Amino acid sequence: LVQGKSLPVGFPTQYVNKTDETRIQSIPWVLTENVGQPWVLTEKVDGTSGTFLFVKNGRKKEYYVCSRNRRIPVKDDSSYWAVSDKYHIEEALESIAKRTGQEWCCIQGECIGPKVQRNKYKVTEPKMYAFNLICGERGLVPSYDAKELLASYDIPFVPIVGMAEVLPKTVDEMVERAHGFSKLLSTTLREGLVCRTWDARRSFKVIDPQFLLKWGE
Secondary structure (H helix, E strand, O other): OOEOOOOEEOOOOOOOOOOOOEEHHHHHHHHHHHOOEEEEEEEOOOEEEEEEEEEEEEOOOEEEEEOEEEOOOOOOHHHHHHHHHHHHHHHHHHHHHHOOOOOOOEEEEEEEEOHHHOOOOOOOEEEEEEEEEEHHHHOOOOHHHHHHHHOOOOEEOOOEEEEEEOOOHHHHHHHHHHHOEOOOOOOOOOOEEEEEEEEOOOEEOOOHHHHHHHHHH
């Protein structure tokens, strides 16, 4: 215990993995593979990754609020608990788990706020944009389906930039494709793109070098 509060505990990897999208530079061959389906392109929001997990085991219910690496079991003034309360994520996950017939359900998203990553989006309060919805054994829900389902709970999804039947053939062309302005604030460069197949089985991220130069990252 530290000043009457328990320390954060381990990330619930028995259910979900930590968020860590692969860069296109590590898997360039994906660009020339025939995946047989379109790619969904979403904006990569620059914040801090949060994981929110609801588990029902018999009569026992448990709710996890996590940073990128650790669980935060005690409600505090962090952006993670702030967005959990703001969007009623625990109640939403319990409802989704029941609707989908799963024992557990998870939302992973990008948390932004006045004190997060120099507040590039100029928000006045913490917000969260989901990028993963995982429903137990059903696994990762495809982006458009996840966006529609979460919208019914007033939980925002990361901006969908568009779709691509065919991706650029080179990494340089893909990086150029990633350049643009954020849909969250039109005067801010977006960090890049996350590209995911329609069935959500394959994905990668593309970071815009101009974004990194501007912010010295």
